[in-house]
Amino acid sequence: MESIKSHSYEVHLEELAEAALRQHVAKNNYSKIFLLVDSNTHKHCLPLLQKKMQGKVQFDAIYEIKPGEEHKHINTCMLVWQWLSDEGADRKSLLINLGGGVLTDLGGFVASTFKRGIDFINIPTTLLAMVDASVGGKTGVDLGALKNQIGVINQPQMVLVIPDFLATLESRQLTSGFAEMLKHGLITDQSYWQSLRETKDYANATTIQKSIAIKNTVVAEDPTEQGIRKILNFGHTLGHAIESYFLENPEKQSLLHGEAIAVGMILEGYLSHKLQGLSALSLQEIKETFLTHFDHVMFSLEDIHSIVELLKYDKKNAYGDINFVLLQAIGKAVTDIQVPPEMFTDAFAYYKEA
Structure with missing residues (x-):
């Protein structure tokens, strides 16, 4: 299925998504590759992603956050920033965000602000994230219960849409x-x-x-x-x-x-x-x-x-x-x-x- 060229990156679907990730990692000399998941995507989506990657993309560290809009706030960002720092992330590192819109919004914001910006790739796992958060480069978190009050517009390296993940959703x-x-x-x-x-x-x-x-x-x-x-x-x-x-x-x-x-x-x-x-x-x-x-x-x-x-x-x-x-x-x-x-x-x- 044909990829979609966005402002400064591409949205790849199905088999092209898997190939694009492998090629991107192969040609970029990232110091480390980090993966951000929530407890749901860690359990249900990561095994499928690893199977599709066939061991050709290795993660140096994986961090799990709690799922849900109620956790889309700056305190969660603090935990992820600290984790990246503790794991030795630098400006040549890559953060891959595997999750729904809450996680890709938050992960994109974390990557955009850590050491003034590191590369990130979004892999949306919900239908909402695939059709909405996949395009546009909006990143950010809520301020209390107020939606998306803190954030920046910053584009990912690519977005990978793999519809097989939808089978994990209620x-x-x-x-x-x-x-x-x-x-x-x-x-x-x-x-x-x-x-x-x-x-x-x-x-x-x-x-x-x-x-x-x-x-x-x-x-x-x-x-x-x-x-x-x-x-x-x-x-x-x-x-x-x-x-x-x-x-x-x-x-x-x-x-x-x-x-x-x-x-x-x-x-x-x-x-x-x-x-x-x-x-x-x-x-x-x-x-x-x-x-x-x-x-x-x-x-x-x-x-x-x-x-x-x-x-x-x-x-x-x-x-x-x-x-x-x-x-x-x-x-x-x-x-x-x-x-x-x-x-x-x-x-x-x-x-x-x-």
């Missing part, structure tokens, strides 16, 4: 990644949106490649998110606030990223209908699609108030304005839209009625 994790794939259709490609709505097999190499290609096209035009790249945040303004709120409240069951973003896309679909002319039929289609795949989430008035308060921390904000990405039609997104505060309650009311 269905909830796969569905979480599907939310981002649906988003790619909503913001750029109506035909892709329709094909995803009609398929029951979205976690395959061909569809994964299509989603990666869509995101790559957007990122290549705007690497530092000054313009069109912002459309990738559709559903994320309210979705990230929902994800953060549920993460920081012990009485709430935490939502996976895709689960929170699915709610966000219904809410922001409603705002798109009211403010940008998205048709009522398209709004209905968006709502029905996400509620077919994702459980309905209950919000009290207190929940809604707290979630809206979190919007002030969104990374797209500028000069005190909360900037939304909305849809004029399925496949056509617009950026930097301000929403009257009273409309948030209406959007949640629409979601509740669903």
Whole structure:
């Protein structure tokens, strides 16, 4: 399957991924090669990776972190930085990140800042990470429960997408990644949106490649998110606030990223209908699609108030304005839209009625 050329690196899929890693290590005289895993990928994914590498890529040291968004913070970075230092890592070392979006975001940030930057390679193991975190060079960690407040944009040497890892995931994790794939259709490609709505097999190499290609096209035009790249945040303004709120409240069951973003896309679909002319039929289609795949989430008035308060921390904000990405039609997104505060309650009311 053809590789995808990103801004300064390539995303290799399936057999090409395995060959690319072996060739890259063979031609670069790295002082040491380090592997970052979490407890899940250490157990379920590392043996498969080692089998595919057939002993041709050796790791000098392996470090395991705890899985989950709640561990994506600077304290975990401190542990990994210290480990690299203790193991004698230098600026000619390589860090390979084997895991989902939490691990590749954190590992990329660690590599980008250790000794002012060492090479890193991402090997995403979840569908979400393959179609979302694989492209764009965003690295970073959360600040408390606030998503991705600390980080840099820095590109890996390459990204290796091996769909075989998806067999290690439970269905909830796969569905979480599907939310981002649906988003790619909503913001750029109506035909892709329709094909995803009609398929029951979205976690395959061909569809994964299509989603990666869509995101790559957007990122290549705007690497530092000054313009069109912002459309990738559709559903994320309210979705990230929902994800953060549920993460920081012990009485709430935490939502996976895709689960929170699915709610966000219904809410922001409603705002798109009211403010940008998205048709009522398209709004209905968006709502029905996400509620077919994702459980309905209950919000009290207190929940809604707290979630809206979190919007002030969104990374797209500028000069005190909360900037939304909305849809004029399925496949056509617009950026930097301000929403009257009273409309948030209406959007949640629409979601509740669903």
